[in-house]
Amino acid sequence: MAVFICSRCGAVVESNSTPASTGCPSGSHIWHRVCSSGGVAPKAGTRPFQCKKCGKIVYCSSTPAGSGCPSGGSHIWVRL
Ligand SMILES: [Zn+2]
Numbered sequence: 164m165a166v167f168i169c170s171r172c173g174a175v176v177e178s179n180s181t182p183a184s185t186g187c188p189s190g191s192h193i194w195h196r197v198c199s200s201g202g203v204a205p206k207a208g209t210r211p212f213q214c215k216k217c218g219k220i221v222y223c224s225s226t227p228a229g230s231g232c233p234s235g236g237s238h239i240w241v242r243l
């Protein structure tokens with residue numbers, strides 16, 4: 164499944180489509196798709212990546228996209 168991170172509250176979810184914008188503690192979620200094949204927990208074929216800025220960990224089959232870091236600007240992903 165794809166992995167999305169909200170650039171406002173830092174929520175991380177896996178979903179096949181863009182999640183609903185409701186329920187963000189800061190108003191409405193602004194979702195950014197960081198990878199199209201992965202999840203929030205380890206799965207076969209994925210590797211863990213952590214953002215040096217916001218500290219989020221995602222499990223993706225390739226390096227996640229940078230846009231939408233909740234700490235501002237772009238994520239800086241480091242493979243764990
Ligand atoms: Zn949010």
Ligand SMILES: [Zn+2]
Nearest residue numbers: 214217232238
């Ligand atoms: Zn980040």
